[in-house]
Amino acid sequence: MSGKLKLTIYWLIGLIIVIILPHVIGIVYTNVLVTFMMDAVFALSINLLLGFTGLLSFGHAMFFGIGAYAAALSLTHIQGFPLIGVIFISAISALLLACIVAPLLARVTGTAFAMLTLAFGQLLYVICLKFREITGGEDGIAGYDTPPIHLGFTNVDITDPTNFYYFAFVVLGLLAFFMWWLVKTPFGSVMISIRDNAQRVEYLGYRVKHSKALVLIISGTVTGIVGGVYALFHNLVSTDGVLTIFVSFYPLMGAYIGGIASFFGPIFGAGLLHVFDELTSRYTERVDLVNGLIFILVVMYAPYGAVGLWWSIKAWLFKSKLQKA
Amino acid sequence: MNILETRGIYFDYKGLEVLFDISLQVEKGERHAVIGPNGAGKTTLFNVIIGGLIPSRGKVIFKEHDITHATPHELFRHGIGRSFQLTSTFARQTAFQNIRSVVLSRRGIRFNMWRRVDNLGDITNETDEILKKLNLFNERNFPASALSYGKNRSLEFGMAIASDPDLIMLDEPTAGMSRDETHDAVNLIRNLSEGKTMVIIEHDMDVVFSLADRITVLHHGEILATGAPEDIKNNQQVRDAYLGETEV
Numbered sequence: 001m002s003g004k005l006k007l008t009i010y011w012l013i014g015l016i017i018v019i020i021l022p023h024v025i026g027i028v029y030t031n032v033l034v035t036f037m038m039d040a041v042f043a044l045s046i047n048l049l050l051g052f053t054g055l056l057s058f059g060h061a062m063f064f065g066i067g068a069y070a071a072a073l074s075l076t077h078i079q080g081f082p083l084i085g086v087i088f089i090s091a092i093s094a095l096l097l098a099c100i101v102a103p104l105l106a107r108v109t110g111t112a113f114a115m116l117t118l119a120f121g122q123l124l125y126v127i128c129l130k131f132r133e134i135t136g137g138e139d140g141i142a143g144y145d146t147p148p149i150h151l152g153f154t155n156v157d158i159t160d161p162t163n164f165y166y167f168a169f170v171v172l173g174l175l176a177f178f179m180w181w182l183v184k185t186p187f188g189s190v191m192i193s194i195r196d197n198a199q200r201v202e203y204l205g206y207r208v209k210h211s212k213a214l215v216l217i218i219s220g221t222v223t224g225i226v227g228g229v230y231a232l233f234h235n236l237v238s239t240d241g242v243l244t245i246f247v248s249f250y251p252l253m254g255a256y257i258g259g260i261a262s263f264f265g266p267i268f269g270a271g272l273l274h275v276f277d278e279l280t281s282r283y284t285e286r287v288d289l290v291n292g293l294i295f296i297l298v299v300m301y302a303p304y305g306a307v308g309l310w311w312s313i314k315a316w317l318f319k320s321k322l323q324k325a
Numbered sequence: 326m327n328i329l330e331t332r333g334i335y336f337d338y339k340g341l342e343v344l345f346d347i348s349l350q351v352e353k354g355e356r357h358a359v360i361g362p363n364g365a366g367k368t369t370l371f372n373v374i375i376g377g378l379i380p381s382r383g384k385v386i387f388k389e390h391d392i393t394h395a396t397p398h399e400l401f402r403h404g405i406g407r408s409f410q411l412t413s414t415f416a417r418q419t420a421f422q423n424i425r426s427v428v429l430s431r432r433g434i435r436f437n438m439w440r441r442v443d444n445l446g447d448i449t450n451e452t453d454e455i456l457k458k459l460n461l462f463n464e465r466n467f468p469a470s471a472l473s474y475g476k477n478r479s480l481e482f483g484m485a486i487a488s489d490p491d492l493i494m495l496d497e498p499t500a501g502m503s504r505d506e507t508h509d510a511v512n513l514i515r516n517l518s519e520g521k522t523m524v525i526i527e528h529d530m531d532v533v534f535s536l537a538d539r540i541t542v543l544h545h546g547e548i549l550a551t552g553a554p555e556d557i558k559n560n561q562q563v564r565d566a567y568l569g570e571t572e573v
Contacts, residue, residue, distance in 0.1 A: 186429050186437040186445070193426050196415040204484070205401030205430040214436070 018169060022162045030161050034168045034233055036274045038226050041172045043251035043258070043266035044179050045222040050252070051260035052183055053215045054195030056114045059121025061247035062101075063094040063220040065239075067227025069128065069135060070094075072237040075144035083147045083158070086228050087171065094224020097124075098217040106213035109198065118245070125243040140238025158232070168229055175222050180263055182218065191215055253291065257298050259305025268306055327386075328353040328522050329374070329492055334383035336366075336373055343369045344380070344546045351492075356523045358533045361543035362566070367526045368410070370543065371496050374524075375400050375407055387492065401430065406490035410497045412481050416470040420461050420480055423469055425452045427487035452487075458517060459483040475506035479513060486517055493523040499532050511535055534558075542566070 022030040042064065049055040067090035074081050074089050101120050108116060128135045135141065148155040149167060158164045182188050190211050193201045202208050231237050241247075251270065258269020273291065280290040302309045329351040336344040343366045351357045361367050372378040374385050377397065385393045387403055395403065406427075415423050428451050429435070429442070443449070456462045459479050464472055469480055478498065485493055498514060499507045511532055514525075518536075527533050533540060533554075540557045542549040544566045550557060557563055 181441075182438055184441045184443070185439065186434045186442045188438075189422065189426060189429070189442050190435060192418065193415050196417055197413060199397075200409075200413045200415065200484070201426070202397040203401060203407055204427050205398050205488070206435055207398050211435075 019166075022165045027161045030165050032274060032278070034161075034165055036271055037168055037172045038230055038233070039251055039254055039273070040267040040270040041175050042223055042226050043254040043270045044176055044263075045219045045226070046251050047255045047260055047263075047266045048179055048182070048191075048219045048222075049215060050255060051262075051265070052188070052195060053191045053212060054198075055109065055212065055216075056252075057117040057216075057219075058114045058245070058248055058252075059117035059119070060220070060223050060251070061243050061245065062117075062121040062124040063097060063223035064227040064230070064247055065124060065128065065243035066097050067091070067094045067224030068231040068237045068242040069141070069227075070224075071228040071231035072141040072144060073134070075147070075231075076141055081147060083149055083167075083232075086147070086232060087225055090224045090228025090231075091221050094227065095217060095221045097224075098220030102213035102216045102220075105216055106209040118248075121243070121245070121248055125239055125245075128243055129239045135239065138239060140236055140241065142236040142238075144235065146232055146235060164233060168233070171229055172226065175225060176267070179222065183263060187211070187214075253295050255305075256295065257305050259307030259309075261304045262307045265305050265307040272306060326353050327351060328388060329524065330386040331370075331374065332384045332386065334370070334373055334380045334385070336369055336378065336380045342546065344373065347383070347543075347546075347548060349541060349548070349551075351522060351524055352539075353522055354520060355538045356518060356521075356525065356536055358525045358527055358537035358540045359543060360526075360528060360530075360533050360540060361549075363528070364545075365543040366546040367528075367543055368496065371494065371524075371526050375405060375494055401488065401490075404488075404491035405494060406485040406488050406492070407494040408481050408485040408496060408498055410500055412474075412477050414469040414477060414480050414484065417468055419466050419468055420456060420472065420476075421452055421465045423480055424455050424459075424461075424483055424487050425449075427484050428452050428455070431488040455483060455487050459513065475502060475509065478502065478506070478510060482510070482514060482517075486521075491522060493518060493521055495523065495525040495527075497527055498525065499527070499529055507532065 021033070025033075042060070046057060046060050049057050070089045070093035071086045075086065105113060105116055129137055146159050148157050156163050156167075158167045183191065190201065190206055193206075194208055194211060198208050227242060230242065234241070250273070251266070254270035254273050255266040256269065257272055258267065259265030276291060276294060277287055280287050284290070298305060304311070327350045329349075331347055331349045334344055334347040335342070347370060349359075349370075359367050359370060369378065373380050379394065384391055387405065390403060392400060392403060400407075415426070425442075425448060428448055432448065434445075434448070453462065453465070456465055459482070461476060461479060461483065464476055469477060472480065482495070482498055485495065495514070499510050502510060507529065515536055525533070525536060537554060539552065540554055541551045542557060542563050549566055550560050550563050552560070
């Protein structure tokens with residue numbers, strides 16, 4: 001019972017920190033925090049495929065992008081489009097896209113899966129680049145209104161950075177919780193088994209293709225919602241901002257650096273990437289170069305990322321303690 | 326009543342003919358061993374029955390269903406459990422989780438996303454019961470990769486029987502085991518397959534004669550003889566082809 005109480009107290013302390021943080025760190029870092037949260041949930045959704053199902057997606061920008069475009073387009077063209085509608089339409093658009101590509105992608109694994117997702121991602125990028133009348137091409141869509149949150153008695157204006165931070169925390173927090181829950185369900189255990197040995201899973205009566213397609217659809221939908229939040233946050237959606245290969249690659253790097261073997265690794269990795277960005281940009285403009293080097297080092301020397309490194313240190317400490325005793 | 330039947334199976338690997346007119350009948354409740362020297366076509370026959378190889382001629386019938394073209398998950402749902410010659414457990418999952426994935430599937434819990442899998446009490450109980458029968462309960466929370474080879478083979482066998490299948494297909498269950506391990510494995514298999522239908526591919530003679538009710542001998546892709554272990558032992562043709570080399 002006391003363990004449960006302890007946990008509740010930790011959660012409460014965490015929640016209080018989350019609530020007062022924007023008032024302590026100022027607007028600039030509040031915005032950095034929002035970006036971090038978006039990257040973290042994006043990385044989690046990629047890791048649902050990568051770490052839990054064993055599928056490496058190089059094209060998740062397509063879900064992110066379609067969610068962002070759906071949000072921007074509906075806010076531009078529909079008067080008084082509500083905030084909940086933005087979230088909804090981002091989710092639905094990404095869900096539909098995932099349903100279209102999933103039957104094909106579910107048939108392949110490994111390199112073929114990575115290359116096919118890359119191809120679909122780039123295809124969508126080029127399509128959006130060329131359909132200037134709808135997407136605005138490289139210039140993108142900008143200047144749409146950001147709707148407030150209707151709370152019945154009052155409206156909360158989320159163009160205020162602190163309010164947006166709270167809004168983003170609730171939406172992205174719920175998504176993270178949903179994914180955390182998912183990997184603990186029977187379906188989550190099937191995902192892990194597919195990662196470990198897909199052939200055996202098939203002989204245990206599971207339809208591997210269907211399960212993989214479903215994971216892809218869930219992961220894509222979550223990413224699409226993050227894209228919708230991005231569109232609200234930046235008030236600008238362009239092909240370069242939401243659909244390039246780097247959009248897919250950045251959270252992937254976060255997942256690897258944090259550790260793909262644990263659920264929370266990608267959150268940690270996204271945070272580390274932001275810290276690296278912040279530090280290196282003080283000395284040099286070549287932030288990507290530094291990130292790339294860090295990524296190479298992680299892949300070579302810490303394949304399970306920061307969390308994996310922590311596990312090895314813990315194991316090593318435990319071992320030396322045993323030897324002393 | 327025949328539960329499994331192959332009718333006139335022919336198979337060739339790109340022109341190299343491996344199986345000729347194999348008609349095998351496995352009765353309900355019998356433990357049937359398929360033996361033969363290396364290259365006789367045992368593993369090919371196994372894979373034609375359940376391993377995804379499509380014969381060039383002939384049919385595989387299970388419980389009056391044509392399963393010649395069935396996919397692996399369909400075979401499971403028809404009631405066939407199998408083991409693999411090369412251990413094929415989920416290496417990074419615990420022994421418990423390995424068996425639980427079979428129990429979940431048998432109960433049809435495959436897409437459940439609203440309950441925590443650890444909170445499904447009767448699934449946990451059933452899985453623990455199976456682990457006890459397999460003598461793996463003490464290793465319940467060890468990842469399969471940390472188990473000894475023999476224990477891992479027990480787990481492999483356990484995954485074949487955990488769904489309580491109507492037919493158990495074992496592909497060389499004692500391959501690579503030491504004498505002692507083989508002895509334990511044979512006892513385990515004998516106990517847990519009591520009253521079940523089982524087809525076992527094996528070339529260890531001791532294993533075959535201590536497990537099987539009926540034996541089919543393959544030689545150069547053809548059935549040389551089928552019968553009770555005693556008849557097979559005394560069959561002159563079989564002795565010439567196979568047993569003579571190993572001194573039973």
